[in-house]
Amino acid sequence: MQKVAITAISVLLGAALIFMMVKVFEGKTIGVNEVGSPKTHTGTITITGVMAGSSQYDKSVIGIMDTKEAECKTGCEKLYIPVKCPGGEQPVIGDEIKASGKFQKLPAGYVFVARKLKVVKHHDIAPQQAPPKS
Secondary structure (H helix, E strand, O other), X not given: XXXXXXXXXXXXXXXXXXXXXXXXXXOOEEEHXXXXXXXXXXXXXXXXXXXXXXXXXXXXXXXXXXXXXXHOOEOOOOOEEEEEOOOOOOOOOXXXXXXXXXXXXXXXXXXXXXXXXXXXXXXXXXXXXXOOXX
């Protein structure tokens, strides 16, 4: 009986240790407004943001904005980060995503190449309205 209890405790402790290690190696999740300069992020990071649209030239490239900016309705100066999605189903406008990957330098600038992308939830976002002309 004592061997069974020790084995069960060992299995539970091992599972808890594996879970903690996975969380530690996931790294910190940062928002779009926290990125700053892409060239300062040389390793794998996780970015969270809201899908705002996709490239007319490459549908696997989407633009994400900060989750707080998704609430802005008029007169917003939103910052967008281009994200190259991995294969599979693409998010839709308003989907809040978590993307893990790295920034890659291209001739036109930087793009975040996601190796893993997960839809967290959906936001109802309105298209940005142009400020009134004076």
